[in-house]
Amino acid sequence: MSSPIKTYCIIGDPVQHSLSPLMQNAAFSALGIKSSYISFRVPSRDLKTSIASLKSIGIAGFNVTIPHKISIIQYLDELDNTASISNAVNTVKNDGGKLVGYNTDIYGFIQPLYKRNIDFKGRKVLIIGAGGAAYAIVTALSYEEGIAETIVVNRSSHNASKLVQHALKLGLNTHKEEFGNLSKLASQSDLIINSTSIGLNNERSPIERDYINPNSIVYDIVYKPIETDLLRKAKEVNARVVYGYEMLIAQGAQAFEIWTGCEAPIIAMKKALFGIFGEPK
Numbered sequence: 001m002s003s004p005i006k007t008y009c010i011i012g013d014p015v016q017h018s019l020s021p022l023m024q025n026a027a028f029s030a031l032g033i034k035s036s037y038i039s040f041r042v043p044s045r046d047l048k049t050s051i052a053s054l055k056s057i058g059i060a061g062f063n064v065t066i067p068h069k070i071s072i073i074q075y076l077d078e079l080d081n082t083a084s085i086s087n088a089v090n091t092v093k094n095d096g097g098k099l100v101g102y103n104t105d106i107y108g109f110i111q112p113l114y115k116r117n118i119d120f121k122g123r124k125v126l127i128i129g130a131g132g133a134a135y136a137i138v139t140a141l142s143y144e145e146g147i148a149e150t151i152v153v154n155r156s157s158h159n160a161s162k163l164v165q166h167a168l169k170l171g172l173n174t175h176k177e178e179f180g181n182l183s184k185l186a187s188q189s190d191l192i193i194n195s196t197s198i199g200l201n202n203e204r205s206p207i208e209r210d211y212i213n214p215n216s217i218v219y220d221i222v223y224k225p226i227e228t229d230l231l232r233k234a235k236e237v238n239a240r241v242v243y244g245y246e247m248l249i250a251q252g253a254q255a256f257e258i259w260t261g262c263e264a265p266i267i268a269m270k271k272a273l274f275g276i277f278g279e280p281k
Contacts, residue, residue, distance in 0.1 A: 010038075033262070083101040
């Protein structure tokens with residue numbers, strides 16, 4: 001008797017842009033695992049009932065994206081250490097009826113920087129945004145030695161303050177600045193990280209080209225479009241760039257391994273995203 005097909009999904013709002021179904025279904029297919037992965041739009045007002053519904057139908061696991069990475073915690077049965085430390089969840093596994101939250105964004109964010117052999121000592125880091133992804137980012141950075149300073153810029157000062165307090169608890173030298181100072185701060189920063197959804201709908205870069213330090217690294221976690229206006233402007237001044245799809249693949253691979261216990265087929269996942277043309281340079 002064949003085993004039943006397991007179902008996985010991603011929840012968020014918006015979620016139609018997500019490439020996770022394409023990537024995860026390719027991974028399941030590559031390893032011959034009988035599973036399917038779909039996207040599921042969940043407005044904030046429906047989060048509680050949606051999680052209860054997913055649990056009742058025996059969902060095998062799911063990913064969590066904007067705007068639920070923090071608010072979902074209250075509806076889960078248990079948190080892995082990664083979720084507890086970061087105070088955010090992007091991956092959930094159904095473990096015998098218990099919904100267990102994880103954070104694979106921590107690994108997903110830092111891995112592309114490790115691949116580039118980035119030396120964090122003395123770096124001045126600028127983080128744009130204070131949502132769930134930003135919590136994973138400051139958590140990842142807190143493990144790196146020698147970061148000189150981390151600055152949070154967010155339109156909501158209250159949310160920026162909460163993120164700063166979280167970062168300080170992790171031992172990261174962090175403070176917030178007004179959003180209106182973004183351009184000046186960017187020109188003085190070594191690592192600029194956009195952790196918001198700005199760029200998802202082809203919005204103009206929050207930082208103009210003339211304020212991007214050519215010696216800096218510009219990291220945009222938005223992965224669709226692959227090249228946001230921020231990354232385009234960074235390239236124009238010859239700054240180093242880190243693409244959002246790199247974080248997408250790394251965090252997705254770790255989520256796959258949490259769900260299945262199998263090593264993620266990275267090549268198949270990349271091929272699903274980029275087809276015959278291969279990974280962008």
